[in-house]
Amino acid sequence: MKAFGKILGLVLLGLLLIIVALGFALTHLFDPNDYKEEIRQIARDKAHIELTLNGDIGWSLFPWLGLELHEASVATLANPAQPFADLQMLGLSVRVLPLLRREVQMSDVRVEGLNLRLNRDKHGHGNWEDIGKAAPVATGTAQAPAAPAPTTAPAAEKPAQPIRLDIDSLTVNNARIEYNDEQTGKQFSAESIQLSTGAVHEGSSIPVKLTAFFGSNLPLMRVKSELGGQLRFDRALQRYQFEDMKVTGEATGEPLQGKTVSFTGQGQLLVDLSANIAEWTNLKLSANQLRALGDLKVNDLDKTPNISGAVSVAQFDLAKFLESIGHPLPAMAAGSLSKVELVSRLQGTPARMALEDLNLKIDDSTFTGRLAVEDFARQALRVQLKADTFNADNYLPAKSEAANSAAVARQAEVQSSEAGAMASGGSTPLPNAPTREAWSTDKLLPLTRLRTLDLVADLSFGQLTLSKLPIENATLKASGLGGQLKLDTLSGGLYNGTFQASGDLDVRQDLPLLALQTHIKQVPAEQILQALGKNPPIKGQITLNSNLSGRGNSQKALVDSLNGTASFVVTNGVLLNANIEQQLCTGIALLNRKTLASEPRGKDTPFQELKGNLTLRNGVASNPDLKVRIPGLALNGNGDIDLRVLGMDYRVGVIVEGDKRDMPDPACQVGSNFRGIEVPLRCRGPLELGAKACRLDKDGLGQVAAKMAGNKISEKLEEKLDKVNPKLKDALKGLFNR
Template identity: 75%
Template sequence: MKAFGKILGLVILGLLLIIVALGFALTHLFDPNDYKDEIRQLARDKAHVELTLNGDIGWSLFPWLGLELHEASIATLNNPKVPFADLQMLGLSVRVLPLLRREVQMSDVRVEGLNLTLARDEHGHGNWEDIGKPLPAATPAAPAEGSAGTPAPGEAPAKPAAAERPVKLDIDSLTVNNAKVQYSDAQSGQSFSAESIQLSTGAVHEGVNIPLTMTAFFSAGQPALRARTELKGELRFDRALKRYQFEDMKLSGEASGEPLQGKTMTFAAQGQLLVDMAANVAEWNGLKLSANQLRALGELNVRDLNSTPKLTGGLSIAQLDLRTFLDSVGVAVPPMADAATLGKFELVSRLEGSPTRLALEDLAVKLDDSTFTGRLAVDDFAKQALRVQLKADTFNADRYLPAKSEAATGAKAARQAEVQQNEAGALAGAGTTPLPDAPTKTAWSTDKLLPVDRLRVLDLQADLSFGVLTLEQLPIQNAVLKARGQGGLITLDTLQGGLYNGDFATKGTLDVRPAVPQIGLSTQVNRVPVEHFIKSQTDTPPVKGLLTLSSNLTGSGNSQKALIDTLNGNASFVINNGVLVNANLEQQLCQGIATLNRKALSGEPRGKDTPFQELKGSLVLRNGVASNPDLKVRIPGLTVNGHGDLDLRVLGMDYRVGVIVEGDKRDMPDPACQVNERYVGLEFPLRCRGPLELGAKACRVDKDGLGKLAGKALGNKLQEKLNEKLGDKVSPELKDALKGLFKR
């Protein structure tokens, strides 16, 4: 036995020496560069690719099968002259004996100067789709009888081959230097590239963590964007379980380009990534994101990877100065009425989505002094279908409205000066000065109101509610806003709420499909203090009281001025339990009576308020001018009737008002205006003209009308004398005839 063992050992040693000698001979006597044409043909026949070998091929046989390729490129057989990949050098070594056990044991694998070019043509066909595909045969040959594809009669079909054992990988390390990947799409015009790719790994073994580090420069076109990135982590994979993990992943870098408007964004992301193809799930746990001042935490889960992926997860954004962050990433925030807005922002939400939609469920957002809760979703990315369901505690919308332009500010200042000049004269004269001039300065801005282009593609469903909504300086309690928009037609289903112990509701439409936007509004106001709607430039309202209003209005245009200039419709209003502020109609009446009595007032006129029980009327609006034919005011002891126009374009008024004395029911402080019996029932004329903000302070005695009234009063006096003289001596018919004569 000892001799047999000794002989066997010598035989094995001899075989090994022969193999080593053969390997030495092959590597030194056989030069693969002499067989480049055969290698190219083998690549065409077996791999169905066009292989170009411009450099030398270096190799070794045993115990490592070593290979080095220099200046090589690969193209598809359909387009052999345009390579989709080329490299400067590929070097690897594989142990020979483990290959027989379907085990790949490699030393360091190095790739230098790899260029990979991927392109999709105008028909949507990608050049990578032809890799490994043979050229189509000119005429398909009919299968021969008894060929391998069809078993001969009586021949049993071949048994399927047993499932092959997967190749076991064992690589000491992988290094890629100066690689480049380019992608272009002729259909969309988009292009992407990754340059200066540096990749290095530790030992590559299945089922163990593989340290990985990669750096690259990414760029994109239309719009141009460039980013420097660095990726680190530990990769782990199990092909049998179809499970892939990237643990302790850390991605960082900087980005710049057209979307950032010349700014630079520093970004970072980290977490634990898992893709389980057997379970069709992917996870990103321990997610941490940062972009300049933004910091976020969360987790993402995707299921149904093999069909329609479904996203779930959560996201939390720490408080930040949103205005500063947006500026740092090149987003220009439009000027707002309050430049301090967007100073505080934070968000917490649960995520749900798919490839076509994304929803922020259980959303909680803090914006400045407001807190919002609810749901925000894009139901269809392609249609930009926005769905909003939010509740807020308080929200001051005035702070976020567009800031007025210099032109609008200048126009407002000019009108304020005009109103203040008229108001000063009205108060100084207390009704004895001439009528104020009709205003001429426009009261409205020509600034653009609506982003028409965005609204035309808007697909919106909004349901908002507020504890307190401040709009146009009006604090609306328990406000509700419901709106929807599609195809350029935005419908305001309702905007309603409580206002100073009253309430209001409005609804309407905005049609941006025509070149000029069209607006229609229907409004109902119930017992809201009118002084909060109309304030003079001195913040003293011309009238106070509880307003009830009903209106239906239409307009067109995209500025305040354009809408007012085209305002049409109708309205009716009632103001109860009110006061005409700083406007004493009794004093105006006293001035008229003193004139009729041909007496001078003994005291200086004093301005004071005039209370009234009711002020009502109706309006017909035509192109910004409201006609009011039936103004009525009920004042204790007086009845006031009027008619006139309100020019909303310049916020001016022109009214003729008649004051009827119902009787001497009050103390008159001045003897010159004692009400005689003959003045009872007469209508004393007033003329009101000037800025709307002046209210009744713009009223004066109408001297032309007063002359007619004097004649009527004289007729009443003659009638009294006639009655005294005639007594019962004439018939009633003759008395009536004489009365008619004096009244003419």
Template identity: 70%
Template sequence: MKAFGKILGLVLLGLLLIIVALGFALTHLFDPNDYKDEIRQLARDKANIELTLNGDIGWSLFPWLGLELHDASIATLNAPKTPFADLKMLGLSVRVLPLLRREVQMSDVRVEGLNLTLARDENGHGNWEDFGKPLPGSAPATTTAPATTATPAPGETSPPAPANERPVKLDIDSLTVNNARVQYSDARNGQTFNAESIQLSTGPVHEGVNIPLKLTAFLSVGQPVVRARTELNGELRFDRALKRYQLEDMKLSGEASGEPLQGKTMTFAAQGQLLVDLAANVAEWNSLKVSANQLRALGELDLRDLDKTPKLTGGLSIAQLNLRTFLDSIGYPLPAMADATTLSKFELASRLQGSSTSLALEDLTVKLDDSTFSGRVAIDDFAKQALRLQLKADKFDADRYLPAKSESTASASAARKADVKGKEAGALAGGGTTPLPDAPTQVAWSSDTLLPVERLRQLDLQADLNFGVLTLKKLPIEDASLKASGQGGLLTLETLRGGLYNGDFESKGKLDVRPAIPQIGLSTQINRVPVEHFIKGEDDTPPLKGLLDLTSDLTASGNSQKALIDTLNGNASFAINNGVLVNANLEQQLCQGIALLNRKALSGEPRGKDTPFEELKGSLVLRNGVASNPDLKVRIPGLTVNGAGDLDLRVLGMDYRVGVIIEGDKRDMPDPACQVSARYVGLEWPLHCRGPLELGAKACRVDKDGLGKVAAKLAGDKLGEKINEKLGDKVSPELKDALKGLFKQ
């Protein structure tokens, strides 16, 4: 028995030596380079590919089945002269005996100089779609039809897969790819994509265990031109039976530059845990961390229904950053604003919902400078840029975010201020005895472009905004509500309303940017709002105070303040109650006129500066920036005021003729020169108001031309009295009336 074992051992040793000898003989006596043509033909017949072998083929047989290809390429049969892929060298080795057990045990796999070219033609057909397909009209290779498998009835379990259908088990020591390149082009839109200098290295590749992975590449896109350097690290884990793939501890970093960044460079990084489960049709990115220059964000992302229309859910939060600095660092500098410190504080937190065509930020909280917004922001359709806003804010000062004044506008504004200051100084000198101020000539409005017309024409908007306090043009609007919509270049202000200094207002309007020149229509209702907040001067001293009621319906066209004012048309009516004409003592002005008629001089200095009134009302008809006011009426204790004139909104000037019926100096110690005799009762005393609108009643003077008519009337009345006295009852009343009328002409 011992001898038999010895003999058996010798036999096995001999067989092994024979196998080794055969392997040595095959690898040294058989040269695959002599059969390149047969190999190419076999590739055409069996794999339906065009294989080109320009370099040598190296191989080994046992115990490793080794193969080395040099300078090889493959192409589709439809385009055999255009390589689909080529490489400089491919080296791999496979253990022979494990192949019998459907196990692939490989040593290091090396790929050098791989170049993969992908392209779509004008019809949208990709060259990869022909890979492995026979030429049209050629007979397919004869294959053995698989046995038909009966479908199990409901409730029954499928029979186990045959042993020969078990997946092949992979066992690779490592995979290395050096200097690879992938090129993609699309003839339909001219778009190109390149990945160059691809370097890939892995640790041992085993199914169901973590595989260390490192990938670097230089990426570029053609339209617009973008270039990026990227590096990816992580541990890959996969289970082909469960169709489950994970990239754990993923870290992606790099730098990007190009046309969208306007010459700037963006440093970016991302990390987290990635999972793709094709059996469940889900993908997840957990423990997400993203950075881009100064931006830092955290979140979770989930994709569902990968086999249908993918749906995105998740959450995102952005840590506080200087948004202005960040946008400038990625090539999107913000225009100058009225307050240069705006957008210095920005942070965001939100839930995400989306699809391939839409994205919504739900339960959104945004902190912007001193304001906090909450609500929802969504793009319902990326292609249509359909923007939907539903936001509430505690407070928001919109004035800070308005465009800064241009140099030309600032210069014109300074010139107008100087002009108004000069006229105001003259108006206040001499207690109303100075000449009338000249009408202003400096344009009060900017010619800078006001509206981004092209962007507004593309806007699809629905906005519902609410503010605890909205500051607009220095007006603090409480409980402000704004609803607006826009589509196809027609924007509608459905409502803008709120409380204002214990009063309220509401505006509605439309902006049509479809024509070459934008058209605007606006209707406004104001109830009991202090008028002084609308017409404050540069020194915050308004020319007029009181509670304003206003109804207006206006239209205009143009794309600058000046153009809109120059084309302003419409109608308005107004009433100001319980008001004051500031720094304008009309009583003093009228006493001056009475003193002139009395041929006396006022003995005292002006005592009062303001003129209170009960009501000031009228209507306006606006034509191309000039508002005609034919029915001005003012109720002042002891006075009745009627007036008519124009407000030139283009230069913010006024020119009014005012008639005042007074009772005289009603003070406890009246000025003797301002005593009203019985013959003055019922007379309308004329005033002329002209100058910058900011001066208000300070620009009013006694109208000496009109005062002459009053004097003539008084002289006629006095002569009539003498006629009555002299003639008595000697002539008829008709003759006396005729004589009086003659002297009043």
């Protein structure tokens, strides 16, 4: 028995020596480089690829089946002259005996200088689509007859067992991938790709590190990135994990206007194809000043993926962030957009995304609600938000230097007119009509962006400040599509009154068309003017209705083309620093041919009601029916308001209605001969002066004097006719009154 065992051992030893000797002979006596053409033909017949081997082939047989390829390239049989991939060196080795058990045990796998070129031609055909396909049959070539169909069905094969992978490491150095689309002209590339892994074993963590430079031409972009983490996979369960994943890098290019963005992203990634889900948990993102946390989950990977999750953005300076990525905002009020933070749930698909249960803080304002892009292709934006308070003026672009200079020049003109407008005395010359433009030529609207806008917005505010006007409980509803924007309503309380506006904006043409309707009810006029930075010439509760339209993309263009109608009523008001009674007294004194005994005193003029209607044409408002009710007096006027320069030119008649109050000066006592007589005033100058720009109209006063003289003749004639027959009296009066 011992002899048998000894013999068996010697036999096995001999067989092993024979195998080793055979392997040595094969690897040293057999040179695969002598069979390159045969290898190329096998690649054509079996793999349907065109393999070119310009370098040497190195190999070993046992116990490792080793292979090294140098200077090799691969092309499709459809286009063998244009390789889609080439490499400088590929080195790998496989244990022979485990292959018999369908196990792949490999040592280090190294790939040097891989260059992969993917191209889609002008017909939309990609060169990768022909990989593994047989060469096309030339026209006219005789084809071999088809093999006869088998008469019996083949036996059912057992399902193939998955191959078990066991690789010591994988290294890829200096690889490059290039994609070119001839239809769109776009090009993408990944260069200087460096990939290294630890031992690759299914079901265990695999250290992975990848670095690369990515680039594109439309737009021109360049991105440097590095990816690291622990990869784990289970092919039987179709479960893939990337643990402790972290990607870092820098990006620059045309969209960033030469700026550089430094970014990082990290978290735990999971893809479970059996459950058709993907998750990114413990997500951390950063881009320059931006910091965000969150979780993402994608369901229904086999259908239309459904995305859900949550995101939290820490407080950051949005203005500085946008500047750091090459998109600076126009100059705004100091501190605007310096404190922005966000918390929200995510819900969407690859075509749409919504921020649900949104809590957004912008400076001193807090917004809650929903913000969504309903269709990325159409950029369909849907906004439904509530805010506690929001000052919109802080986020409007600042005026240009030219606009500021024009405003300063016009203010100087107004102040000069106001200094000489001693309206209480009525003895100074009539102020000149203003000539300075009152409106900016700065562009108001981003027309290109508005033409592509698809918007539905529903906003509400506890308090909204707009054009320095504090609107309480404000509601804003607006929509836009195809260059046509609609303001359904902007309404709220304003200084214990109400405000409401609606309108349309058509930006399809180079000169946008604006139509606006406003309704203001019982709002203090002086507070509106003070909020706009004007010295109010009037106090009182104003009710204003207007329907206006204009065309242009600046304040000046819109005002110059302003057309429409408006009506206004001001009740229980005061004409500030304007003594209409003194103006009337001066006129009566002149008619009485008397001299005022006292100096005029500055005094306001209270009134019960001031109203009128306006018809606007190309920036000039005509007011044919101005009426003012003052105790004991009535004012009727007509004139124009030139909105282009904020100037006015009115003719006003003051009528004594029988007020019994003592007049301030004996020289202007009202007698019976003043009944029905209008004392004429002329009001001209900057609109801000109001009634301070009014003076006695000397020409009109002469006509009044002539009329009064006629009244006196009629009175004397009537006294003499009292003693005449009544019939004759009537006939004579009719003769003189013709």
